[in-house]
Amino acid sequence: MANFEKSLNIRTTEHLELFVEDGILLCIYKDIAMVDLAYAQACVRERLEYVRDKTYPSLFDITRIKQSTKDARDFLANEGNELVSASAILISSPMLQMTANFYIMVNKPINPTRMFTDRKSALEWLARFKD
Structure with missing residues (x-):
């Protein structure tokens, strides 16, 4: 996380790292x-505590989940x-691709959901859902 600006409010919890970048929540x-x-x-629960009743388009980086x-x-x-x-679900392996597709x-998530292998494309897609 060292390459992010200090102005980002990064919260590290037991399970996640959370921050908002250009109106998009990154989990x-x-x-x-x-x-x-x-x-x-x-x-x-950790995400909801962080966003404090505000809705965000969200990138979920699951690249470290098995x-x-x-x-x-x-x-x-x-x-x-x-x-x-x-x-936007960010994946990095064929196993995660299979899990995300499944x-x-x-x-059938209740909101628009897509899978991506690169962060830039995921953020570009999420940008259309910003307020």
């Missing part, structure tokens, strides 16, 4: 082998999308 998940329901709920449970994906697709106008196609 960077920390290294974890398995995201289960309790972990997903904690991540959403797997997730069905319960976690179901929660994230529905209740977990509170105060998210659109979701999440989008089967869990």
